[in-house]
Amino acid sequence: MTPASTKPKIVIIGAGFGGLEAARALRKTDADITVIDRHNHHTFQPLLYQVATAVISPADIAWPVRSILRKQENAGVMLGAIKSIDTKARVVRADTIELPYDYLVIATGVTHSYFGHDDWQNAAPGLKTLTDATKIRSRVLLSFERAELAQNEADRKRLLTFVIVGGGPTGVEMAGAIAEIARQTLRFDFRNIDPRAARILLIEAGPRILPSFPEDLSAYADKSLRRMGVEVMTSTMVTDVRRDGVSLGERKIESEAVVWAAGVKASDAALWLGAEADRAGRIKVNDDLSVPGHPEIFAVGDTAALATTIPGIAPAAKQMGKYAGRLITARIAGKASPARFVYKHAGDLATIGRKSAVVKLNKLKLTGFIGWLFWSVAHIYFLIGIRNRLMVAMTWLWSYVTYQRGARLITRDDRPG
Amino acid sequence: MTPASTKPKIVIIGAGFGGLEAARALRKTDADITVIDRHNHHTFQPLLYQVATAVISPADIAWPVRSILRKQENAGVMLGAIKSIDTKARVVRADTIELPYDYLVIATGVTHSYFGHDDWQNAAPGLKTLTDATKIRSRVLLSFERAELAQNEADRKRLLTFVIVGGGPTGVEMAGAIAEIARQTLRFDFRNIDPRAARILLIEAGPRILPSFPEDLSAYADKSLRRMGVEVMTSTMVTDVRRDGVSLGERKIESEAVVWAAGVKASDAALWLGAEADRAGRIKVNDDLSVPGHPEIFAVGDTAALATTIPGIAPAAKQMGKYAGRLITARIAGKASPARFVYKHAGDLATIGRKSAVVKLNKLKLTGFIGWLFWSVAHIYFLIGIRNRLMVAMTWLWSYVTYQRGARLITRDDRPG
Numbered sequence: 148m149t150p151a152s153t154k155p156k157i158v159i160i161g162a163g164f165g166g167l168e169a170a171r172a173l174r175k176t177d178a179d180i181t182v183i184d185r186h187n188h189h190t191f192q193p194l195l196y197q198v199a200t201a202v203i204s205p206a207d208i209a210w211p212v213r214s215i216l217r218k219q220e221n222a223g224v225m226l227g228a229i230k231s232i233d234t235k236a237r238v239v240r241a242d243t244i245e246l247p248y249d250y251l252v253i254a255t256g257v258t259h260s261y262f263g264h265d266d267w268q269n270a271a272p273g274l275k276t277l278t279d280a281t282k283i284r285s286r287v288l289l290s291f292e293r294a295e296l297a298q299n300e301a302d303r304k305r306l307l308t309f310v311i312v313g314g315g316p317t318g319v320e321m322a323g324a325i326a327e328i329a330r331q332t333l334r335f336d337f338r339n340i341d342p343r344a345a346r347i348l349l350i351e352a353g354p355r356i357l358p359s360f361p362e363d364l365s366a367y368a369d370k371s372l373r374r375m376g377v378e379v380m381t382s383t384m385v386t387d388v389r390r391d392g393v394s395l396g397e398r399k400i401e402s403e404a405v406v407w408a409a410g411v412k413a414s415d416a417a418l419w420l421g422a423e424a425d426r427a428g429r430i431k432v433n434d435d436l437s438v439p440g441h442p443e444i445f446a447v448g449d450t451a452a453l454a455t456t457i458p459g460i461a462p463a464a465k466q467m468g469k470y471a472g473r474l475i476t477a478r479i480a481g482k483a484s485p486a487r488f489v490y491k492h493a494g495d496l497a498t499i500g501r502k503s504a505v506v507k508l509n510k511l512k513l514t515g516f517i518g519w520l521f522w523s524v525a526h527i528y529f530l531i532g533i534r535n536r537l538m539v540a541m542t543w544l545w546s547y548v549t550y551q552r553g554a555r556l557i558t559r560d561d562r563p564g
Numbered sequence: 565m566t567p568a569s570t571k572p573k574i575v576i577i578g579a580g581f582g583g584l585e586a587a588r589a590l591r592k593t594d595a596d597i598t599v600i601d602r603h604n605h606h607t608f609q610p611l612l613y614q615v616a617t618a619v620i621s622p623a624d625i626a627w628p629v630r631s632i633l634r635k636q637e638n639a640g641v642m643l644g645a646i647k648s649i650d651t652k653a654r655v656v657r658a659d660t661i662e663l664p665y666d667y668l669v670i671a672t673g674v675t676h677s678y679f680g681h682d683d684w685q686n687a688a689p690g691l692k693t694l695t696d697a698t699k700i701r702s703r704v705l706l707s708f709e710r711a712e713l714a715q716n717e718a719d720r721k722r723l724l725t726f727v728i729v730g731g732g733p734t735g736v737e738m739a740g741a742i743a744e745i746a747r748q749t750l751r752f753d754f755r756n757i758d759p760r761a762a763r764i765l766l767i768e769a770g771p772r773i774l775p776s777f778p779e780d781l782s783a784y785a786d787k788s789l790r791r792m793g794v795e796v797m798t799s800t801m802v803t804d805v806r807r808d809g810v811s812l813g814e815r816k817i818e819s820e821a822v823v824w825a826a827g828v829k830a831s832d833a834a835l836w837l838g839a840e841a842d843r844a845g846r847i848k849v850n851d852d853l854s855v856p857g858h859p860e861i862f863a864v865g866d867t868a869a870l871a872t873t874i875p876g877i878a879p880a881a882k883q884m885g886k887y888a889g890r891l892i893t894a895r896i897a898g899k900a901s902p903a904r905f906v907y908k909h910a911g912d913l914a915t916i917g918r919k920s921a922v923v924k925l926n927k928l929k930l931t932g933f934i935g936w937l938f939w940s941v942a943h944i945y946f947l948i949g950i951r952n953r954l955m956v957a958m959t960w961l962w963s964y965v966t967y968q969r970g971a972r973l974i975t976r977d978d979r980p981g
Contacts, residue, residue, distance in 0.1 A: 224753075224755075296661050554621075555631070557603065
């Protein structure tokens with residue numbers, strides 16, 4: 148960015164699916180674009196559960212934001228966390244720098260929500276960042292290691308119990324993957340315990356898992372998980388989470404490996420702006436994604452709440468990012484703005500195990516191996532960069548053939564107490 | 565391990581090159597073997613510098629100890645850190661368990677030595693574990709990110725200065741790799757800084773780098789590094805290390821990315837046994853690797869000091885592990901023990917950059933691209949497991965063709981202050 152530049156300044160906060168798509172849509176615009184993110188990398192969140200379950204490495208689903216935008220000459224990248232936004236002076240304040248803007252796109256995504264029980268966080272990590280994923284990976288693998296050393300049956304039983312809270316796609320994927328680790332990957336690796344004896348519980352507050360899917364696909368996933376030995380508990384509320392287990396009302400389940408896949412809340416973007424937010428903390432935006440009273444500020448992806456509910460998935464964030472980028476392009480060029488944002492739902496996907504998935508695309512429904520193939524190809528396709536595609540494809544093939552997992556690393560000392 | 569087993573109990577502490585080779589040599593012995601390690605994985609240390617310089621992922625050079633020993637039915641694996649050894653009762657005490665032994669093999673390797681300046685550790689991390697490697701990776705990448713945001717020339721200069729202390733193979737490899745990151749990988753990625761302006765200093769106390777190599781190969785490496793823009797400073801003592809730089813006597817060099825490759829010291833094994841140690845903390849062993857006064861205890865690899873100096877490299881640890889395993893096998897079978905341990909030096913290898921290495925094998929000397937090819941094939945060959953070999957080979961090919969690095973992740977918040 149030339150200091151004396153008179154070009155319009157566009158700041159994009161967040162290098163997730165929404166932010167990057169906005170930057171891409173602005174690639175031909177005569178402007179100075181800055182993408183700022185807390186991390187130096189874009190994370191391909193749909194495959195985070197595979198890092199958490201030791202299939203692939205963090206670097207396989209992460210890509211430096213600088214590399215992605217290297218060839219886009221009107222865009223620069225900065226590493227930093229946002230402290231505040233001065234909407235009057237039109238300045239974003241990060242930890243070490245200030246960024247003036249003419250247009251601002253906020254694409255800061257979500258974090259976990261513990262429904263007011265923030266103290267549950269340490270006991271039940273969620274799955275939104277690579278750090279979360281390696282933490283869960285360590286905790287799951289460490290449970291088996293500690294069970295092998297356990298001196299009594301009660302300890303062994305507790306250490307071989309895995310609880311996943313939340314029956315959406317992430318919960319279903321985690322439950323299926325942990326079942327496979329216990330029943331297949333680790334099957335011959337221990338001498339004092341039989342990993343196949345592990346209990347895996349998937350707890351969902353609503354009446355069925357995968358509530359966003361058609362009922363027959365939910366039922367299919369439920370049946371598949373049960374066949375893999377997962378105890379699926381629907382209409383069950385978690386009332387307490389501690390480091391040694393969860394409470395379901397009166398009932399207590401002892402476990403030291405609890406994974407939170409139950410709820411999310413938006414980032415602090417609404418607070419930065421002093422904007423009105425919905426219950427999940429998302430900014431209530433106009434139908435062109437602009438923030439009321441601020442035609443120069445846009446919220447996209449999980450940061451935005453529209454009149455109609457839009458699912459918190461990658462394609463939705465991308466569509467919104469693209470729309471905001473195009474709208475700013477039109478505005479700068481003095482052309483008419485595009486019509487209001489309309490979300491097009493492409494479909495829903497969730498894997499259940501190493502050769503099964505449920506897929507819903509318009510009228511098409513796929514299950515089992517065909518669903519899994521579709522899911523695999525779709526996810527490989529959307530990974531950024533030929534290297535990552537190749538590596539993940541090869542790793543999956545290898546895992547599929549050998550039942551092994553190539554990233555069984557315990558990298559943090561995560562013992563309780 | 566069957567509780568009532570009357571088989572001899574063999575405990576091997578450490579799942580590095582020495583410990584695993586000892587376990588393998590005991591595979592046909594009628595005994596109960598336990599391998600205990602602080603980590604759940606074996607680390608292929610010769611390639612740690614490639615994790616530290618963002619080429620490959622931790623999981624590419626790490627393998628679960630359980631997987632490695634899965635098929636060896638007389639061996640079990642335990643995760644744990646040693647607290648003490650009771651040589652009278654013949655019991656190893658780890659954090660949560662006690663392991664009785666009839667034979668004990670100690671293969672606990674080395675950690676960094678700061679020559680009495682333990683306070684330098686945080687400012688200048690060494691490179692012995694995967695955690696060390698990801699820490700250095702984050703620190704190096706973060707320096708460039710922070711330089712991009714720097715508000716003045718002094719900060720920028722300090723953040724673009726990288727110091728490697730120690731001119732052995734690890735120091736040479738780190739210096740070459742950081743030079744490539746600055747000159748090639750990141751070349752087009754920044755807008756406010758030119759990564760090629762980075763200063764990379766390799767500081768060696770002795771008169772030449774690679775002191776264990778023949779003089780002409782040292783000179784070759786020196787010249788190659790200089791051509792890559794590395795400032796090689798020999799006969800130079802580091803007198804202080806702080807988070808903001810190093811002192812070389814009167815001279816101060818400002819840097820926030822200092823890597824320690826200068827010295828190692830043995831683990832606490834000599835203290836556990838109350839055995840006599842050399843200056844580096846290695847146990848002075850008999851010529852059959854047994855600990856004086858304890859014919860049932862053996863020290864191998866970097867844990868052992870023999871009358872003749874043996875280099876701290878993987879082949880040496882493997883030879884000692886194999887010897888100890890065979891000796892115990894013979895002892896249990898009531899056969900004559902093998903003759904004293906004799907080390908066979910196969911050679912020395914060090915890479916300098918993406919297409920250059922120095923290799924010394926008996927009378928054979930290789931340099932440049934041929935040396936690099938030899939080095940690559942040798943390292944791929946010694947990696948455990950077909951998957952890791954394939955992944956690392958492909959990653960190298962990809963990096964070689966594209967000049968890119970696939971694991972450019974900053975995973976820890978490692979800002980000073």
